[in-house]
Amino acid sequence: DGGITQSPKYLFRKEGQNVTLSCEQNLNHDAMYWYRQDPGQGLRLIYYSQIVNDFQKGDIAEGYSVSREKKESFPLTVTSAQKNPTAFYLCASSMGGADYGYTFGSGTRLTVV
Amino acid sequence: AQSVTQPDIHITVSEGASLELRCNYSYGATPYLFWYVQSPGQGLQLLLKYFSGDTLVQGIKGFEAEFKRSQSSFNLRKPSVHWSDAAEYFCAVGNFGNEKLTFGTGTRLTIIP
Numbered sequence: 001d002g003g004i005t006q007s008p009k010y011l012f013r014k015e016g017q018n019v020t021l022s023c024e025q026n027l028n029h030d031a032m033y034w035y036r037q038d039p040g041q042g043l044r045l046i047y048y049s050q051i052v053n054d055f056q057k058g059d060i061a062e063g064y065s066v067s068r069e070k071k072e073s074f075p076l077t078v079t080s081a082q083k084n085p086t087a088f089y090l091c092a093s094s095m096g097g098a099d100y101g102y103t104f105g106s107g108t109r110l111t112v113v
Numbered sequence: 114a115q116s117v118t119q120p121d122i123h124i125t126v127s128e129g130a131s132l133e134l135r136c137n138y139s140y141g142a143t144p145y146l147f148w149y150v151q152s153p154g155q156g157l158q159l160l161l162k163y164f165s166g167d168t169l170v171q172g173i174k175g176f177e178a179e180f181k182r183s184q185s186s187f188n189l190r191k192p193s194v195h196w197s198d199a200a201e202y203f204c205a206v207g208n209f210g211n212e213k214l215t216f217g218t219g220t221r222l223t224i225i226p
Contacts, residue, residue, distance in 0.1 A: 004156075031212055040122070042203065042218035043157075050212060058213075090156055097212060099145050099164050101205075104156035 006105035023091035136204030
């Protein structure tokens, strides 16, 4: 079945370390997105990509980096520069236009210890 | 810029009672509107969407929503809730030419027996 796979489901990181969250889709979608979710704040856009080898910053890109070397994959790196990385991270994809809506992965919960 | 307001942070209803979750958007032209549902620790699942045409939209799980341009609203309704409807609900808005969706802060729904 087609879908989006995020891994791992839970991730623990020590302060000062970089960590990479995986997002893979087999829906043949052009666009992919990373959101951060914190209680009471809804979903905030970190980065998005409309085509391979191209991506744009969202509303809260500081302390994060991404790559889009393959259409199927859009990994997110949470760097040590991110001041408060503990959150639930959601990856999504779409066929490219806002009218299609998004398909979401099941999320990764990152905790800094 | 587009924006979404979900004025109710938390709603509690009895099983079998009717439900209405409010969503107001801000955007000049005709928006694309969505409702998503999220179970704890999971990704978001699309309930329904509105692009144009009939202002009353039917979705999955017995939900419906009505687009009211005069009130800039897209409220979600269900005639009779089930315990399994307990979750968090997000309204989102997009528009033609902009592949990004803007999400509201969510409404958490609790069902009491």
